[in-house]
Amino acid sequence: MIGEDILVTVMEVSASTVRLGIEAPRGVSIFREEIWLAVKEENRAAAEAQADALPSTPIEEVRGDAAAAAGEEQAQQEDSPPAEPAA
Numbered sequence: 001m002i003g004e005d006i007l008v009t010v011m012e013v014s015a016s017t018v019r020l021g022i023e024a025p026r027g028v029s030i031f032r033e034e035i036w037l038a039v040k041e042e043n044r045a046a047a048e049a050q051a052d053a054l055p056s057t058p059i060e061e062v063r064g065d066a067a068a069a070a071g072e073e074q075a076q077q078e079d080s081p082p083a084e085p086a087a
Contacts, residue, residue: 006022007022
């Protein structure tokens with residue numbers, strides 16, 4: 001147990017490998033150490049990035065015209081009254 005609500009279970013032992021099972025509340029993030037370190041490094045690099053070094057392309061262009069068109073179509077559908085049922 002880790003604290004009151006995290007349970008670590010040894011699932012399998014094979015040669016020099018151990019598989020663990022971890023039960024924790026949904027709000028608890030669980031990462032392998034190397035993944036956690038990579039995420040921390042990416043966050044650090046993003047926080048230190050200079051604004052003029054970031055791309056200036058609008059997000060619609062990055063996603064492509066299809067994504068922008070889909071967004072416009074959805075907005076139009078939300079503004080339209082519901083269709084009449086067929087007789």
